[in-house]
Amino acid sequence: MGAGLFIFPFALMTLFLLLDRALARVPGTVPRRAVAFLAALVALSSVVVQWRRLHMPASQLFTNEIGVLRAELPAIEAVYVDGFSVIPFFTHHQDWEWRSMGRAADGRLRLIRFGKEERSFVVINDLTRWNPAGGDGPCRTRSRCAARSGWA
DSSP: OHHHHHHHHHHHHHHHHHHHHHHHHSOSHHHHHHHHHHHHHHHHHHHHHHHHHOOOOSSOTTHHHHHHHHHTGGGOSEEEEOTTTHHHHHHHSTTSEEEEEEEOTTSSEEEEEEEETTEEEEEEEESSOSSOGGGOOOOOSHHHHHHHHTOO
16 A cells, blocks of 8 residues: 555656646647546546545544543543543543643643543643553552652
């Protein structure tokens, strides 16, 4: 697929160059416009057919993981998110209220009070990691998050 992405623009330019050369050899303005119109019609119909085949996911990314988190919301005090996880976390909770609580003393962690209606907890956003080390998943209590990040 990678080579195809590289070659596609050149193939498309070659196709249009050949079409342009063919149109230049057609005598008269009206026949040229008719051939150009037919070529545009073929291209448009191809786009319509391909658009109907295009598969667009109905749900946002990480829907299952956010569902697990929401099921545990009453029991959690804090959620640790790295640089990557804060993006899908926000997309699923953009209608919630986000209030900055500042940063930890060393500046590595951003603390955000996060809530909607009577539910609230702290989001601990690690600014130094793109993914959590060891892949051990989110921590759900302040003490576990503090122990993992070295923040107290």
